[in-house]
Amino acid sequence: MDRAFSDYDTCSQMSYSPSDDEDSASFHTPSSYTSGHVTSPTQTPEKCEVEKEKRKRRGRNRVKNDGVLHTIKKTRRVKANDRERNRMHNLNSALDELRSILPSFPDDTKLTKIETLRFAHNYIWALSETLRLADQSKDKPSGELVQHCVMSPAAPSSPGSDAGSWMSSASPNSSSYSVSACTSNPSSPATSEDCYYGHTDNMFSLHSFPHNMIQHSSWFLQYNQV
DNA sequence: TAGGCCATCTGGTCCT
DNA sequence: AGGACCAGATGGCCTA
Secondary structure, three states: OOHHHHHHHOOHHHHOOOOOOOOOOOOOOOOOOOOOOOOOOOOOHHHHHHHHHHHHHHHHHOHHHHHHHHHHHHHHHHHHHHHHHHHHHHHHHHHHHHHHHOOOOOOOOOOOHHHHHHHHHHHHHHHHHHHHHHHHOOOOOHHHHHHHHHHOOOOOOOOOOOOOOOOOOOOOOOOOOEEEEEOOOOOOOOEOOEEEEEOOOOOOOOOOHHHHHHHHHHHHHHHOOO
């Protein structure tokens, strides 16, 4: 990491002004970073003062090399930015992979990141619940099983306790859980003719998702020869 | 135009 | 020491 670099810049958000230090030149491209950035939890004002003093002393000793140091700083920052960009791209690729194995919407709407994670969470729960119920009552027809699994109010430990709440962030015990109007698409506003159960943030409707889920669960049961 | 989502930059902290 | 991870800030794009 940029340990030496960040030691030098420690507390910069608290009292770092362009006139404060000769090394304050910023290479922040998109914005001038006029942040209301606050000190980190471990950063006390006292420590900041100490660091500020150290910085001044170091600054006096290296005025001649300022250009070189600035170049080094800039190079390190550019490299760090590049790594961070790649890291986020990898993360997005993983999210895309996750999206690709989840049941899709009829209109192929791309799930947002948070929707993808919530849906995956609840989807995994639904599949395991399907298996569990199938194990419990093997004598029942699979259609009935799946229907029961998907549409039932669900077990107390379930991530989303209502049938339409595939993407809900609310826990089963959450008080914000409610029955509300909804749409056939989680990214669309609610319409009066649809309805869903769950948290008011993001919803999958009873019309689209449980249907997908039933199809998927049927396949799942078949595949696992339940 | 406001609000949501996203990509990117940035500095701090943790880990190897 | 350097990389990974994280969270805050910012600006762009899109949609209702």
